[in-house]
Amino acid sequence: MQLFLQRVIDGLTNGSAYALVAVALVLIFKATTLINFAQGEQAMLGAFFALQLWMWGVPMWGAVIISMILSALLAALIERTLIRPFDPSDHLPLVIVTLGLFLGINALAGLIWRFDPWRFPELFPSGVAFSIGGANVTWYAVCTVLSAIVILGSLQLLLSRTKIGLAFRAVSSNLESSQLVGIRVGPTLQFGWALAAAVGTLGASIYVANPVLSIEPTVMLTVLVFAASAAALGGLDSLWGALAGGLGIGFIQSLLVQYAPFIPTELSLLTAVVVLLVVLFFRPAGFFGTAAVERV
Amino acid sequence: MTTVRPAEPVLEAKGLKASYGPIQVIHGIDFVVNQGEVVVILGANGAGKTTTLRAISGMIDTGGSVKLNGEEIVGKNSADVVRRGVAHVPQGRGTFPELTVEENLRVGAYVAPKSANLEEDMQYWYDQYPVLYERREQTAGSLSGGEQQMLAVSRALMSHPKLLLLDEPSLGLAPLIVEGLFEQFAKLNKERGMTLLVVEQNAHLALGIANRGYVLESGEIAISGEASELMNNDAIRKAYLGV
Numbered sequence: 001m002q003l004f005l006q007r008v009i010d011g012l013t014n015g016s017a018y019a020l021v022a023v024a025l026v027l028i029f030k031a032t033t034l035i036n037f038a039q040g041e042q043a044m045l046g047a048f049f050a051l052q053l054w055m056w057g058v059p060m061w062g063a064v065i066i067s068m069i070l071s072a073l074l075a076a077l078i079e080r081t082l083i084r085p086f087d088p089s090d091h092l093p094l095v096i097v098t099l100g101l102f103l104g105i106n107a108l109a110g111l112i113w114r115f116d117p118w119r120f121p122e123l124f125p126s127g128v129a130f131s132i133g134g135a136n137v138t139w140y141a142v143c144t145v146l147s148a149i150v151i152l153g154s155l156q157l158l159l160s161r162t163k164i165g166l167a168f169r170a171v172s173s174n175l176e177s178s179q180l181v182g183i184r185v186g187p188t189l190q191f192g193w194a195l196a197a198a199v200g201t202l203g204a205s206i207y208v209a210n211p212v213l214s215i216e217p218t219v220m221l222t223v224l225v226f227a228a229s230a231a232a233l234g235g236l237d238s239l240w241g242a243l244a245g246g247l248g249i250g251f252i253q254s255l256l257v258q259y260a261p262f263i264p265t266e267l268s269l270l271t272a273v274v275v276l277l278v279v280l281f282f283r284p285a286g287f288f289g290t291a292a293v294e295r296v
Numbered sequence: 297m298t299t300v301r302p303a304e305p306v307l308e309a310k311g312l313k314a315s316y317g318p319i320q321v322i323h324g325i326d327f328v329v330n331q332g333e334v335v336v337i338l339g340a341n342g343a344g345k346t347t348t349l350r351a352i353s354g355m356i357d358t359g360g361s362v363k364l365n366g367e368e369i370v371g372k373n374s375a376d377v378v379r380r381g382v383a384h385v386p387q388g389r390g391t392f393p394e395l396t397v398e399e400n401l402r403v404g405a406y407v408a409p410k411s412a413n414l415e416e417d418m419q420y421w422y423d424q425y426p427v428l429y430e431r432r433e434q435t436a437g438s439l440s441g442g443e444q445q446m447l448a449v450s451r452a453l454m455s456h457p458k459l460l461l462l463d464e465p466s467l468g469l470a471p472l473i474v475e476g477l478f479e480q481f482a483k484l485n486k487e488r489g490m491t492l493l494v495v496e497q498n499a500h501l502a503l504g505i506a507n508r509g510y511v512l513e514s515g516e517i518a519i520s521g522e523a524s525e526l527m528n529n530d531a532i533r534k535a536y537l538g539v
Contacts, residue, residue, distance in 0.1 A: 160399075163406070166395075166399060166402060166403050167403065167406065169392075169394070169395060169399075170392050170395065170403045170406075172394070173392040173393060173394040173395055174390065174391070174392050174393070176355070176386065176390065177386065177390040177391065177392060178392075178403075179355070179373070179374035179375055179378075180353065180355075180374060180378060180383075180384045180386060180390060181378065181403055181404055181406045181407070181451070181455065182375050182378035182379050182406050182407030182455065183375060183403075183406055184375045185375070290394065
């Protein structure tokens, strides 16, 4: 029981971090029905910015916030120069652009920080917050789960209560009509890219601040797969679905490691993909997503 | 001899051409919509009615000239045309299905002038269409076709436009609902002085509220004139009024 609880807690903790990257994917998918394969790498680069700033003496949370802004600016630049020039209705070239970005950012990070693990500063108090049923819940776990909820709540407010948030949702809902109410679609989507990058950077920073993990240029490869699975599980256009999906994937992954020892750890990524396939087979729109309905 | 002072044109198209990619659909048409008028564009399916409205709103490749209050708008993108005072209710309503009724109205006021009072304007439309007030927290996608059209029109007017473009507002709606909508259009024109350019298949209904009309055939204007003249034109009676 104790072991089970511990696994659940670990799963929820990792799941919260997946959820934050998943939310970044969902933000862009909602507006453009495009999966940004570079989202994880953008987040990794942002976390490295934070690490670098911290090594230069900036207080750690200050470093994270500055790096969120830098990531947002970089994403806005990427949107303007590499995404907007392409026809939004033709996905293949755009997918290739995001794959190119994925490789490019990964190589760039490797060039600057080498493919070595770096210790990331702890963002939350260390040690155990409390125990339930003999399982220890660390401050890191508590703060990570709470952060995910607070960040999603803030995003929800931003998207429903502000003019730019409403415009972003309008563009996501009906591109043509949003132009007809005077919304400038390009800058509004650019805002979405910037927002997604900032959230992703925060998610990656929180993820690598886990005392048992470190940061390296390849750190987000697996996270992206889990996050994409989480987003699909939740329904690719739902923010809270992304959180539920992230927690679900974290949970499944954690329990499988413990209770299905016959699955080698090398294949643990595959379990996420299998879950993804099974869900998409039975519920193509995920658990919280909107099924596309078209009148013919 | 008395001279009739010509009314101010809100919209003046000269040699308007429009194409979808390499295929030209509108072949250089001229028309005018004067301040305070209701003008209707009639025509069969595929005549280019919708394309004409889309050309005005900058949604497709357009050539020639369209002047809005004297300012050239050909070549401007949709957002810029809307910002200059054109509201366009596209065919198929064009609401935001995932947004609530209230959010649809709010987003409709995206380019409303600073002087506009958002809450008052929303209240005005809730008074016009109490069903929208009842459903203000529901998503637009859950409304019936008629309710969506009410919402689409209300949303368009939240921006305080100078010209309202309506694309086939009667399409797919029950006759009773359509009648109510056209009463509302007539009221908008008479009470608020709104200038309307309406594209319609239902010629009888449209001519009933219009001052003037144009008949489009294969991307060219075949007939134009006062609504009453068109109503009595034999060719039109045969082709569009079914009598």
